[in-house]
Amino acid sequence: MTDNHNQSLGDVHSSVNTENKTGWRKIMAFLGPAYLVSVGYMDPGNWATDIAGGSAFGYKLIWVLFASNLIALLLQSLSARLGIVRGLDLAQASKNAYPRFVNFWLYILAQIAIIACDLAEIIGMAIGLKLLFNLPLIWGVSLTITDTILMLYLMNKGMRKLEGFIISMIFIVGLSFLIEMFIVNPSVVEIAKGFAPGNLSGESLYIAIGIIGATVMPHNLYLHSSLVQTRQITRTDAGIKSAIKFNLFDTVIALNLAFLVNAAILILAATAFYKNGYFKVAEIQDAYKLLEHIFGRVAPVLFAIALIASGQSSTITGTLAGQIIMEGHINLRIEPWLRRLLTRVLAIVPAVFTIIYFGENGLGSLIILSQVVLSLQLGFAVIPLIHFTSDKKRMGKFAITFKVKVLAWICAVLIVALNAKLVYEQLFDWIKEYPSSAIWIYVLVFPIVLAVAVLLIYVFFRPMLYKHKDQPVYAPHGIASAITELDAITYKHIAITIDFSKNDNDCLRHAIMQGGKKATYTLIHVVETAGARYYGKQVMDSETQSDADNLDKYVTTLQNLGYKAQAQIGYGNPASAIAKIVNEENVDFIVMGSHGHKALKDLIFGTTVNSVRHMVxxxxxxxxxxR
Structure with a gap:
């Protein structure tokens, strides 16, 4: 039996069976991972660039969207190939290839990018709630913290349930824009002309860079390389080849759907705004108002519903990516709800700060800033990905071909160059806009950008100049050691936690099986009343007295049966109290009953067993x- 906690996204690793299936059933078994990835290609950050491009240049930039989609298809297929062939996600592969110090900074940059991405989703969802329910933006931003509970619930239900939720959100977005297409009635001929590449200069070049920069997101590459591992496959050449093929189908279908949604947003902006003389619509709120002004109430309502669904689905996949990079780069595993809550809080803080000090109109600029931050990190995901998938020593016959490798490097150079240009122009725009702060931008921001550039150069050259040794694939818990002799262990002092439920009898039976009549048994019960938490042993309320009497009955029963038993009452936090008694009494074995809580109850009542395990x-x- 494998320890899934050592795998990428261990809770759902290899949880979807693909074996013994043929035809459409086989395809359906593999469909899912790319849909979770695709939501990152239609998040609120993309909406801003699509609306700006459509309102300013009509249908002329559709070809830029199409080219961005082709680049995304190539890179996401490489990401899926890495996960399938090597059984590693991108963060784990980077951990093996680069020194620990570099991995730490790769993790920091990736985490900042995820927070920046999450920031755009939060703002987009808050704007959608305001447009639909007239809810103040600061309340909408605060409400997005509930995504943590939703994410915990969906992950607990399994990978298929999570994928089903995301696909339903995509369906809502797609259906909303499909209906809006019928409302605005765009010109099919002009749309077709938009697929023909044209010259880009000035503002059109800037918006095109923004479209490409917002389309290919770094966290999607981490995410895809992990999600493909949720499928059980036969680890043979034929099995791996089949998995690559079916995941390619999944990627092509999902990302083309994302392209259609983005194209629909741009076409909507072109038809509704460009055709009516509104050439400078860059804010999502402005788009909503103009839709209502031109087409009535139905179109903007659909627009807001799609925006909420887009933000909701994108935040869930972003937090999944956060788990992958944390465990992959730095071997740090914390409780899922805590990690997701931390990411969300770090994203909510700048949004709330912006609303308080710059007003609601400042959120549009904050979305742009989040896209700039994403641009800085993109190269750190794309460059290692190409290195890893072209490594014939580790990928074997599944390494990418020379033609694909050349094409991938061309895409990487294009993405890094365009995003570097975007960052460069944004920095100097800030200097022009805030001349009094120019000195601080030169002193604080430019050195950071330079350091990031140096790190990017190192990431590019390291795999070519230094051939690293293969490390164990799953490092968080180390590797198996040699087993020699297995002698029986005799426990002399066994602790049994008692909660006066039907679990007690089972716990006592299992404890006696371990120690027999030679061991000493300490029965532990913890009083959790408010008085016990504040006053400890000094509390003498009725519940404490009753619990002490009941515990003594258990002890007397065991003693009458010929066992050495004693009672210990703990007070306050159950885990801390149990651990304290165990340590003080020199207990060498503990028997505990699981409470059987799931998902939300674990969040509310806590997980005593896990906490005790880490305290003793x-x-x-x-x-x-x-049962």
Missing amino acids: NVPVLVVKPS
Whole structure:
């Protein structure tokens, strides 16, 4: 039996069966990962660039969207190939290829990018809530913290349920824009002309750079390389080849759907605004107002619903990517709800700060800033990905061909160059706009940009100049050591946690099986009343007295049966109280009953068993309640 906690997204690793299926059933088993990835290509950050491009230049930039989609298809297919062939996500592969110090900074940059991406989703969702329910933006931003609970619930239900939710959100977005296409009635002939490449200069070049920069997002590459590992495959050449093929189908279908949504937003802006003389619509709020002014109430309502669905789905996939980069780059694993809450809070703080000090109109500029931050990190995902998938030593016959490698490097150079240009222009725009702060931009911002550039150059040359040794694939818990002799262990002092439920009998039976009549048994019960938390042993309320009497009955029963038993009452936090008694009494084995909570109840009531395990240095036997 494998330890899934050592895998990328261990809770859902290899959780979807693809074996013994043929035809459409086989295809359907593989469909899913790319849909979770595709939501990042139609998030509120993309909406801003699509609306700006459509309102300023009509249908002329559709070809830029199409070219961006082709680049995304190539890079996402490479990401899926890495996960399938090597069983590694991009962060884990980077950990093996680069020194620990570099991995730390790669993690920091990736985490900043995810927070920046999450920031755009938060703002977009808050704007959607305001447009639909007239909810103040600061309340909308604050409400997005509830995504943490939703994410925890969906992950607990399994990968298929999570994918189903995301696909339903995509369906809502797609359906909303499909209906809006019928409302605005665009010109099919002019749309077709928009696919023909044209010259880009001045503002059109700037918006085109923004479209490309907002389309290919770094966290999607981390995410895809991990999500493909949720499928069980046969680890043979034929099995791997089949998995690559079916995941390519998944990627092509999902990203083309994302392209259609982005194209629909641009076409909507071109038809509704450009054709009516509104050439400078860059704010989502402005787009909503103009839609209502031109087409009535239905179109803007659909627009707001799509915006909420887009923000909701994108934030969920962003937090998944956060888990992948944290565990992959720096071997840090914390509780999922805590990690997601931390990411969300770090994204909410700048949004709330902007609303308080710059007003609601400042959120549009904050979205642009988030896209600039994403641009800085993109090269750190794309360059290692190409290195890893073209490595014939580790990828074997599944390494990418020379033609694909050349095409991938061309895309990488194009993306890095265009995003560098975007960052460069944005910095000097800030200097022109805020001349009094120019000195601080030169002193603080430019050195950071230079350091990031140096790190990017290092990331590019390191795999070519230094051939690293392969490390164990799954490092968080180390590797297996040699097993020699397995002698029986005799436990002399066993602790049993008691909660006066039907679990107690099972716990006592399992404890006696371990120690027999030679061991000493300490029965532990923790009083959790408010008085117990504040006053500890000094509390003498009725519940404490009743619990002490009941515990003594258990002890007397065991003693009458010929076992050495004693009672210990703990007070306050259960985990801390149990650990304290275990350490003070020199217990060498613990038997605990699992409470059987799931998802939301774990969040509310806590997970005592897991907490105790990390507070003591003795074995813990967890007894599941009998049905």
